[in-house]
Amino acid sequence: MKLLAIEWKPKVNLKGRDFLTLSDFSTEEIWYLLHLALELKTLQKEGKEYKPLLGKTLGMIFEKSSTRTRVSFEVAMYQLGGQGLFLSSSDIQLGRGETIGDTAQVLSRYVDGIMIRTFAHKKVVELARYATVPVINGLTDSFHPCQVLADLLTIYEIKGALKGLKLAFIGDGNNMSHSLLIGGAKMGMDIAVASPEGYAPDDQVVKLAKDIAKSTGSQIVITTEPVEAVADADVIYTDVWASMGQEAEQKEREKVFPPYQVNEELVSYAKEDYIFLHCLPAHRGEEVSSEIIDGEHSVIFDEAENRLHAQKAILTALMG
Structure with a gap:
């Protein structure tokens, strides 16, 4: 993959800072x-x-x-x-x-x-x-801020920009959706999150992201409709249905989340040159079909x- 030239390097000193969110x-x-x-x-x-x-x-x-x-x-x-x-x-x-x-x-x-x-x-x-x-x-x-910094890096390498792009996150309103909402808003990206009823991102995190978006010109959409989220997306992102510590909920989530699988039908609503991201590990056949995660639009190993x-x-x- 071709690396972008370093054309802009602000004078920033982060020495001694924490990296929490x-x-x-x-x-x-x-x-x-x-x-x-x-x-x-x-x-x-x-x-x-x-x-x-x-x-x-x-x-x-x-x-x-x-x-x-x-x-x-x-x-x-x-x-x-x-x-x-x-x-x-x-x-x-x-x-x-x-x-x-x-x-x-x-x-x-x-x-x-x-x-x-x-x-x-x-x-x-x-x-x-x-x-x-x-x-x-x-x-x-x-x-999960370290993961999202890597995600932003991957998107920037491939798309050559961040501001104005649309990222759709499909699935559980978990730590990944939270950090993508904040990180995307910070960089002027439009972020749409589609989750089942009762599994939406935390209200306080959504409010924070919307407050940030006001200053960066991005849009934040929280919905229960995957097609609405994916429509005209430049980036499609998903994560496992049950994260570590939620193993006891796995069976129940398997009943709720199938309509939120990222598959060929869903991605047809995105832009033709969309890229697919997943923080890994992935469960093929659950949150994403093999055709998508192993297909030509997937950049999961560049991301990793x-x-x-x-x-x-x-x-x-x-x-x-």
Whole structure:
């Protein structure tokens, strides 16, 4: 895939900041991270070493299992000259009752940054409150900002723009829909979310996205109609029907969500050159048909690769 030239690089200093949600960052700051990610990606593709985090360590707390988050952060730290330290909740005292505040303050004496992948978003917020090093949200039940930064990077690479594009998210109003609403609004994208009754995105997140959209000129649509959401979309996005921690709801959700499957009939309402995104892992035959996720419009593996480059930008900006 051809990489875009770096033509605009704002003067932004994010050193020492936390990365909890994209709502904490301005449009200019997000553009800075995207262009930095492109620059770092170009260096890697050209085989050029760049090690701004030489000698630095990222503590990585995992209370949820992971493939892309763990591997991409570990590889990112290695390529940037540092080290990622895997900390399973079953191996550290946080999993045995130590307070988040104590954990944050102790780790801050050892490492240069903390990434956490957990359930309740309030745990990330509390960790950041007590830590004296940058804290990065690797995923919570409410938000997944690292993934959406990679999504924005992927869309920008392929479409050459973000503002004015329409992204349709089909499925559960979960952490992905929340972060896409905020990130898309920040970048001036129109975002349409179609979810079954009772599974819509959180009202407060929708209100926040609409408030952001007023200043960026984007439109936010929340609907129960997949065709309405997908109509003239440049990007179609979906996620699993039951996320981690919702396994007990799987059977019930399998009864509710089939009309929201992304398939050939649904995508026929999108623009002819639409692209398909999925944060993975995917359940082919459930939220998306094999014809779509493995078809010519799918860029899911470019998207997955961009987790590495987007997170290298976050790490470099916050810890470099």
